[in-house]
Amino acid sequence: PVESFDAKQTYDAASRDYEDASSEFWQYLSRRTVARLGLQPGERVLDIACGTGPGVVEAARLVGEDGLVVGVDYAEQMLAIAREKAAGLPQVDLRAADVTQLEPAEAPFDAVMSVLGIFFFDDMPGFVRRLWGWTRPGGRLAITVLGLSFFDPMRAAFVEAVRQVRPDVEVIEPCGSSNGVTRRS
Numbered sequence: 001p002v003e004s005f006d007a008k009q010t011y012d013a014a015s016r017d018y019e020d021a022s023s024e025f026w027q028y029l030s031r032r033t034v035a036r037l038g039l040q041p042g043e044r045v046l047d048i049a050c051g052t053g054p055g056v057v058e059a060a061r062l063v064g065e066d067g068l069v070v071g072v073d074y075a076e077q078m079l080a081i082a083r084e085k086a087a088g089l090p091q092v093d094l095r096a097a098d099v100t101q102l103e104p105a106e107a108p109f110d111a112v113m114s115v116l117g118i119f120f121f122d123d124m125p126g127f128v129r130r131l132w133g134w135t136r137p138g139g140r141l142a143i144t145v146l147g148l149s150f151f152d153p154m155r156a157a158f159v160e161a162v163r164q165v166r167p168d169v170e171v172i173e174p175c176g177s178s179n180g181v182t183r184r185s
Contacts, residue, residue, distance in 0.1 A: 026054045
């Protein structure tokens with residue numbers, strides 16, 4: 001059961017091994033997600049469950065020094081690695097926080113993303129609503145999950161969570177991962 005999984009403790013304990021063993025995988029998914037957002041210089045981006053920061057760094061490169069990229073995770077050791085990667089990028093703000101309790105003062109953002117982060121929330125529809133709440137009208141939201149059967153039954157719960165909040169969003173499944181980008185009206 002999801003409620004008995006302690007993601008913070010697990011990812012803090014495994015953060016360096018996690019980064020070493022899977023950096024190419026996370027880089028690929030993060031780069032694809034950021035690319036689908038179509039970020040522009042000066043935009044403001046929120047990366048929820050940013051982990052070791054591959055999406056944060058890629059987004060920062062695209063929005064430039066006039067933009068802002070806020071990365072949030074609650075695993076301190078993951079953020080320590082993200083801080084190493086983002087050194088010298090003044091547009092990056094990394095925060096340790098429980099996103100279920102977070103109310104970013106900077107909201108709304110031009111783009112909000114979560115790469116493989118939705119599975120850690122007991123109330124996935126509530127989590128998607130929270131992400132939409134941080135996205136400005138006309139802004140974009142991207143949530144990336146693993147392929148159809150890779151993470152079942154959690155993937156089915158994700159798709160249902162999205163349908164409950166936004167039945168008009170099509171879940172796209174390129175190359176073994178799923179990410180849909182939609183605009184907030």
